[in-house]
Amino acid sequence: MKKHLQFAAVVMSMVLVTGCGFHLRSSPSLPDDVNTVVIESARAHAPLARALNKRLNVYGLNRVDVSDSASSSQNINIYLLPEKLERQLLSVYPSGQVAEYELIYVVRYRVQFPGKEAVLAQFEVVRDYQDDPDQVLAKSRELDLMLSEMRDEAADIMIRRLSSQATAAPALSTNQP
Template sequence: MKKYVIAAVLSVSTLLSGCGFHLRSGPSLPDNINTVAIDSARAHAPLARALDKHLNVYGLNSVDKSALSTTANSIHIYLLPEQLERQLLSVYPSGQVAEYELIYIVRYRVQFPGKEALMAQFEVVRDYQDDPDQVLAKSRELELMLDEMRDEAADIIIRRLSSQAVAAVNAP
Protein backbone atom coordinates (compact mmCIF):
# COMPACT_ATOMS: atom_id res chain seq x y z
CA MET A 1 0.00 0.00 0.00
CA LYS A 2 2.84 2.40 0.87
CA LYS A 3 4.40 1.80 -2.54
CA TYR A 4 1.21 2.93 -4.28
CA VAL A 5 0.96 6.09 -2.18
CA ILE A 6 4.61 6.95 -2.82
CA ALA A 7 4.22 6.24 -6.53
CA ALA A 8 1.08 8.41 -6.68
CA VAL A 9 2.77 11.32 -4.88
CA LEU A 10 5.83 11.09 -7.14
CA SER A 11 3.76 10.94 -10.30
CA VAL A 12 1.60 13.92 -9.26
CA SER A 13 4.66 15.99 -8.31
CA THR A 14 6.35 15.06 -11.60
CA LEU A 15 3.26 16.09 -13.57
CA LEU A 16 2.94 19.38 -11.70
CA SER A 17 6.60 20.30 -12.05
CA GLY A 18 6.54 19.26 -15.71
CA CYS A 19 3.74 21.69 -16.53
CA GLY A 20 5.52 24.61 -14.86
CA PHE A 21 3.39 24.78 -11.72
CA HIS A 22 5.13 26.13 -8.64
CA LEU A 23 3.91 27.47 -5.31
CA ARG A 24 3.95 31.23 -4.96
CA SER A 25 5.37 32.81 -1.90
CA GLY A 26 4.28 36.16 -0.54
CA PRO A 27 5.43 39.29 -2.34
CA SER A 28 9.05 40.00 -1.65
CA LEU A 29 10.93 43.24 -2.02
CA PRO A 30 14.69 43.73 -2.20
CA ASP A 31 16.40 43.52 1.18
CA ASN A 32 17.53 47.16 1.10
CA ILE A 33 13.91 48.38 0.88
CA ASN A 34 12.21 48.28 4.23
CA THR A 35 9.18 50.58 4.00
CA VAL A 36 6.45 51.73 1.64
CA ALA A 37 5.03 55.26 1.72
CA ILE A 38 1.49 55.71 0.41
CA ASP A 39 0.21 59.04 -0.89
CA SER A 40 -2.98 59.74 -2.79
CA ALA A 41 -4.62 62.52 -4.76
CA ARG A 42 -7.62 62.38 -2.40
CA ALA A 43 -7.15 62.69 1.34
CA HIS A 44 -8.29 59.52 3.13
CA ALA A 45 -8.82 57.61 -0.10
CA PRO A 46 -10.44 54.19 0.53
CA LEU A 47 -7.87 52.47 -1.70
CA ALA A 48 -5.03 54.03 0.31
CA ARG A 49 -6.55 52.65 3.52
CA ALA A 50 -6.99 49.21 1.95
CA LEU A 51 -3.42 49.25 0.66
CA ASP A 52 -2.07 50.22 4.08
CA LYS A 53 -4.05 47.38 5.69
CA HIS A 54 -2.79 44.84 3.14
CA LEU A 55 0.84 45.95 3.50
CA ASN A 56 0.61 45.04 7.16
CA VAL A 57 -0.90 41.65 6.29
CA TYR A 58 2.05 40.91 4.00
CA GLY A 59 4.49 41.97 6.71
CA LEU A 60 5.60 45.15 4.95
CA ASN A 61 5.95 48.42 6.83
CA SER A 62 4.11 51.52 5.72
CA VAL A 63 5.07 55.06 6.64
CA ASP A 64 3.33 58.38 6.40
CA LYS A 65 4.23 60.49 3.37
CA SER A 66 5.77 63.14 5.67
CA ALA A 67 8.32 60.55 6.88
CA LEU A 68 9.30 59.73 3.30
CA SER A 69 12.05 62.34 3.09
CA THR A 70 13.77 60.93 6.16
CA THR A 71 13.55 57.32 4.99
CA ALA A 72 16.06 56.67 2.20
CA ASN A 73 15.06 53.08 1.48
CA SER A 74 11.35 53.58 0.90
CA ILE A 75 9.12 52.88 -2.03
CA HIS A 76 6.76 55.76 -2.70
CA ILE A 77 3.31 54.91 -4.11
CA TYR A 78 1.16 57.77 -5.32
CA LEU A 79 -2.44 56.73 -6.00
CA LEU A 80 -4.20 58.74 -8.68
CA PRO A 81 -7.97 59.25 -8.35
CA GLU A 82 -9.82 55.98 -8.72
CA GLN A 83 -12.53 55.59 -11.33
CA LEU A 84 -15.63 53.43 -11.37
CA GLU A 85 -17.37 52.85 -14.68
CA ARG A 86 -20.58 50.97 -15.37
CA GLN A 87 -21.39 49.22 -18.58
CA LEU A 88 -24.87 47.96 -19.30
CA LEU A 89 -25.07 44.19 -19.70
CA SER A 90 -28.80 43.44 -19.73
CA VAL A 91 -32.23 44.99 -19.21
CA TYR A 92 -35.60 43.77 -17.98
CA PRO A 93 -38.50 43.58 -20.48
CA SER A 94 -39.79 46.79 -18.88
CA GLY A 95 -36.62 48.59 -19.95
CA GLN A 96 -35.06 48.88 -16.50
CA VAL A 97 -31.42 47.92 -16.09
CA ALA A 98 -31.02 44.35 -14.85
CA GLU A 99 -27.24 43.91 -14.85
CA TYR A 100 -24.14 46.10 -14.96
CA GLU A 101 -20.49 45.39 -15.42
CA LEU A 102 -18.56 47.44 -12.84
CA ILE A 103 -15.07 48.43 -13.93
CA TYR A 104 -12.85 49.77 -11.15
CA ILE A 105 -9.87 51.53 -12.73
CA VAL A 106 -6.75 52.00 -10.63
CA ARG A 107 -3.86 54.21 -11.70
CA TYR A 108 -0.78 54.77 -9.59
CA ARG A 109 2.82 55.89 -9.75
CA VAL A 110 5.51 53.99 -7.91
CA GLN A 111 9.03 55.24 -7.28
CA PHE A 112 11.85 53.07 -5.99
CA PRO A 113 14.86 54.62 -4.23
CA GLY A 114 17.19 56.24 -6.74
CA LYS A 115 15.02 55.31 -9.75
CA GLU A 116 12.53 57.09 -11.98
CA ALA A 117 8.83 56.81 -11.21
CA LEU A 118 6.85 54.12 -13.03
CA MET A 119 3.20 54.60 -14.01
CA ALA A 120 0.85 51.64 -13.79
CA GLN A 121 -2.82 51.02 -14.44
CA PHE A 122 -5.14 48.05 -14.17
CA GLU A 123 -8.83 47.23 -13.90
CA VAL A 124 -10.86 45.10 -11.53
CA VAL A 125 -14.12 43.94 -13.11
CA ARG A 126 -17.30 42.56 -11.53
CA ASP A 127 -20.84 41.89 -12.70
CA TYR A 128 -23.58 43.52 -10.64
CA GLN A 129 -27.25 42.58 -10.82
CA ASP A 130 -29.62 45.41 -10.09
CA ASP A 131 -33.11 44.92 -8.66
CA PRO A 132 -35.30 48.03 -8.58
CA ASP A 133 -37.55 46.41 -5.95
CA GLN A 134 -34.70 46.12 -3.41
CA VAL A 135 -32.95 49.47 -3.66
CA LEU A 136 -31.59 49.59 -0.08
CA ALA A 137 -30.24 46.06 -0.13
CA LYS A 138 -28.66 46.57 -3.55
CA SER A 139 -26.97 49.83 -2.52
CA ARG A 140 -25.40 48.02 0.47
CA GLU A 141 -24.37 45.16 -1.82
CA LEU A 142 -22.73 47.68 -4.15
CA GLU A 143 -20.76 49.18 -1.23
CA LEU A 144 -19.56 45.72 -0.18
CA MET A 145 -18.61 44.88 -3.76
CA LEU A 146 -16.59 48.11 -4.06
CA ASP A 147 -14.78 47.26 -0.81
CA GLU A 148 -13.93 43.82 -2.20
CA MET A 149 -12.70 45.40 -5.45
CA ARG A 150 -10.48 47.80 -3.46
CA ASP A 151 -9.08 44.89 -1.45
CA GLU A 152 -8.31 43.01 -4.66
CA ALA A 153 -6.72 46.15 -6.13
CA ALA A 154 -4.52 46.52 -3.02
CA ASP A 155 -3.38 42.89 -3.39
CA ILE A 156 -2.62 43.46 -7.07
CA ILE A 157 -0.56 46.56 -6.30
CA ILE A 158 1.48 44.71 -3.68
CA ARG A 159 2.09 41.73 -5.98
CA ARG A 160 3.12 44.09 -8.78
CA LEU A 161 5.53 45.88 -6.44
CA SER A 162 7.53 42.69 -6.22
CA SER A 163 7.96 42.35 -9.98
CA GLN A 164 8.47 46.11 -10.45
CA ALA A 165 11.13 46.06 -7.74
CA VAL A 166 13.04 43.34 -9.60
CA ALA A 167 12.78 45.36 -12.84
CA ALA A 168 13.88 48.58 -11.07
CA VAL A 169 16.86 46.91 -9.42
CA ASN A 170 18.00 45.30 -12.67
CA ALA A 171 17.57 48.52 -14.69
CA PRO A 172 20.74 50.56 -15.30
Protein backbone atom coordinates in the same frame (compact mmCIF):
# COMPACT_ATOMS: atom_id res chain seq x y z
CA MET B 1 -1.39 -2.66 -0.68
CA LYS B 2 -3.53 0.37 0.12
CA LYS B 3 -0.44 2.36 1.21
CA HIS B 4 1.28 1.54 -2.08
CA LEU B 5 -1.70 2.87 -4.04
CA GLN B 6 -1.79 6.05 -1.98
CA PHE B 7 1.94 6.55 -2.47
CA ALA B 8 1.62 5.95 -6.20
CA ALA B 9 -1.26 8.44 -6.40
CA VAL B 10 0.76 11.10 -4.58
CA VAL B 11 3.80 10.53 -6.80
CA MET B 12 1.68 10.66 -9.97
CA SER B 13 -0.03 13.87 -8.90
CA MET B 14 3.36 15.46 -8.14
CA VAL B 15 4.68 14.41 -11.54
CA LEU B 16 1.62 15.86 -13.26
CA VAL B 17 1.76 19.14 -11.36
CA THR B 18 5.49 19.69 -11.92
CA GLY B 19 5.20 18.56 -15.53
CA CYS B 20 2.71 21.33 -16.36
CA GLY B 21 5.07 24.03 -15.02
CA PHE B 22 3.20 24.81 -11.81
CA HIS B 23 5.25 26.22 -8.96
CA LEU B 24 4.31 27.86 -5.68
CA ARG B 25 4.36 31.61 -5.55
CA SER B 26 6.62 33.23 -3.03
CA SER B 27 6.14 36.55 -1.34
CA PRO B 28 7.10 39.61 -3.35
CA SER B 29 10.85 40.01 -3.57
CA LEU B 30 11.88 43.59 -3.01
CA PRO B 31 15.36 44.97 -2.51
CA ASP B 32 16.60 43.89 0.92
CA ASP B 33 17.16 47.41 2.19
CA VAL B 34 13.62 48.55 1.25
CA ASN B 35 10.71 47.51 3.43
CA THR B 36 8.92 50.76 4.15
CA VAL B 37 6.24 52.35 2.00
CA VAL B 38 5.03 55.94 1.83
CA ILE B 39 1.48 56.25 0.50
CA GLU B 40 0.25 59.55 -0.86
CA SER B 41 -3.08 60.16 -2.52
CA ALA B 42 -4.65 62.80 -4.74
CA ARG B 43 -7.72 62.63 -2.47
CA ALA B 44 -7.51 62.89 1.28
CA HIS B 45 -8.69 59.70 2.99
CA ALA B 46 -9.00 57.78 -0.28
CA PRO B 47 -10.63 54.35 0.23
CA LEU B 48 -7.89 52.67 -1.83
CA ALA B 49 -5.22 54.21 0.41
CA ARG B 50 -6.98 52.76 3.47
CA ALA B 51 -7.19 49.34 1.80
CA LEU B 52 -3.51 49.50 0.89
CA ASN B 53 -2.57 50.41 4.46
CA LYS B 54 -4.48 47.37 5.77
CA ARG B 55 -2.73 45.00 3.34
CA LEU B 56 0.87 46.16 3.89
CA ASN B 57 1.30 44.17 7.11
CA VAL B 58 0.23 40.96 5.40
CA TYR B 59 3.18 41.30 3.03
CA GLY B 60 5.67 42.29 5.74
CA LEU B 61 5.95 45.92 4.69
CA ASN B 62 5.85 48.93 7.00
CA ARG B 63 4.00 52.17 6.33
CA VAL B 64 5.62 55.53 6.94
CA ASP B 65 3.71 58.82 7.07
CA VAL B 66 4.44 61.41 4.41
CA SER B 67 5.75 63.82 7.07
CA ASP B 68 8.31 61.21 8.22
CA SER B 69 9.37 60.16 4.72
CA ALA B 70 12.06 62.83 4.44
CA SER B 71 14.00 61.09 7.20
CA SER B 72 14.83 58.10 5.01
CA SER B 73 15.68 57.81 1.36
CA GLN B 74 15.10 54.05 1.47
CA ASN B 75 11.31 54.19 1.11
CA ILE B 76 9.04 53.07 -1.70
CA ASN B 77 6.82 56.04 -2.59
CA ILE B 78 3.38 55.24 -3.96
CA TYR B 79 1.24 58.11 -5.18
CA LEU B 80 -2.37 57.12 -5.86
CA LEU B 81 -4.01 58.97 -8.72
CA PRO B 82 -7.79 59.41 -8.68
CA GLU B 83 -9.53 56.06 -9.03
CA LYS B 84 -12.40 55.56 -11.41
CA LEU B 85 -15.44 53.29 -11.36
CA GLU B 86 -17.12 52.60 -14.67
CA ARG B 87 -20.36 50.73 -15.32
CA GLN B 88 -21.12 48.96 -18.55
CA LEU B 89 -24.56 47.62 -19.31
CA LEU B 90 -24.64 43.84 -19.76
CA SER B 91 -28.35 42.97 -19.84
CA VAL B 92 -31.84 44.39 -19.31
CA TYR B 93 -35.17 43.02 -18.10
CA PRO B 94 -38.06 42.74 -20.59
CA SER B 95 -39.47 45.89 -18.96
CA GLY B 96 -36.37 47.83 -20.03
CA GLN B 97 -34.82 48.15 -16.58
CA VAL B 98 -31.15 47.31 -16.17
CA ALA B 99 -30.61 43.75 -14.97
CA GLU B 100 -26.83 43.43 -14.95
CA TYR B 101 -23.79 45.72 -15.00
CA GLU B 102 -20.12 45.13 -15.43
CA LEU B 103 -18.25 47.20 -12.84
CA ILE B 104 -14.77 48.27 -13.90
CA TYR B 105 -12.58 49.71 -11.13
CA VAL B 106 -9.65 51.52 -12.77
CA VAL B 107 -6.58 52.09 -10.59
CA ARG B 108 -3.76 54.41 -11.59
CA TYR B 109 -0.70 55.08 -9.47
CA ARG B 110 2.91 56.15 -9.60
CA VAL B 111 5.58 54.22 -7.70
CA GLN B 112 9.13 55.33 -7.06
CA PHE B 113 11.90 53.21 -5.62
CA PRO B 114 15.02 54.65 -3.95
CA GLY B 115 17.49 55.82 -6.59
CA LYS B 116 15.15 55.07 -9.49
CA GLU B 117 12.75 57.00 -11.67
CA ALA B 118 9.02 56.89 -11.00
CA VAL B 119 6.96 54.29 -12.86
CA LEU B 120 3.36 55.00 -13.83
CA ALA B 121 1.05 51.97 -13.67
CA GLN B 122 -2.60 51.22 -14.32
CA PHE B 123 -4.83 48.16 -14.08
CA GLU B 124 -8.48 47.23 -13.80
CA VAL B 125 -10.50 45.06 -11.44
CA VAL B 126 -13.72 43.81 -13.06
CA ARG B 127 -16.88 42.35 -11.52
CA ASP B 128 -20.40 41.57 -12.73
CA TYR B 129 -23.19 43.10 -10.69
CA GLN B 130 -26.83 42.02 -10.94
CA ASP B 131 -29.29 44.78 -10.16
CA ASP B 132 -32.74 43.97 -8.78
CA PRO B 133 -35.10 46.97 -8.65
CA ASP B 134 -37.30 45.15 -6.10
CA GLN B 135 -34.48 44.99 -3.51
CA VAL B 136 -32.90 48.42 -3.70
CA LEU B 137 -31.62 48.54 -0.11
CA ALA B 138 -30.02 45.10 -0.21
CA LYS B 139 -28.46 45.76 -3.59
CA SER B 140 -26.95 49.07 -2.50
CA ARG B 141 -25.31 47.31 0.48
CA GLU B 142 -24.12 44.54 -1.85
CA LEU B 143 -22.60 47.15 -4.16
CA ASP B 144 -20.74 48.76 -1.23
CA LEU B 145 -19.35 45.37 -0.18
CA MET B 146 -18.34 44.56 -3.75
CA LEU B 147 -16.49 47.89 -4.10
CA SER B 148 -14.68 47.23 -0.82
CA GLU B 149 -13.61 43.79 -2.08
CA MET B 150 -12.47 45.31 -5.37
CA ARG B 151 -10.33 47.85 -3.48
CA ASP B 152 -8.79 45.08 -1.35
CA GLU B 153 -7.99 43.11 -4.50
CA ALA B 154 -6.50 46.22 -6.09
CA ALA B 155 -4.29 46.75 -3.02
CA ASP B 156 -3.09 43.13 -3.25
CA ILE B 157 -2.31 43.55 -6.95
CA MET B 158 -0.35 46.74 -6.29
CA ILE B 159 1.78 45.13 -3.60
CA ARG B 160 2.44 42.02 -5.69
CA ARG B 161 3.48 44.21 -8.62
CA LEU B 162 6.09 46.06 -6.56
CA SER B 163 8.75 43.39 -7.15
CA SER B 164 8.40 43.56 -10.94
CA GLN B 165 8.25 47.36 -10.89
CA ALA B 166 11.44 47.50 -8.80
CA THR B 167 13.35 45.83 -11.61
CA ALA B 168 11.53 47.74 -14.38
CA ALA B 169 12.24 51.24 -13.08
CA PRO B 170 15.35 52.79 -14.66
CA ALA B 171 17.98 54.15 -12.28
CA LEU B 172 18.20 57.90 -11.84
CA SER B 173 21.03 59.44 -13.77
CA THR B 174 23.80 60.79 -11.55
CA ASN B 175 25.49 62.66 -14.41
CA GLN B 176 24.12 66.20 -14.57
CA PRO B 177 24.73 68.07 -17.89
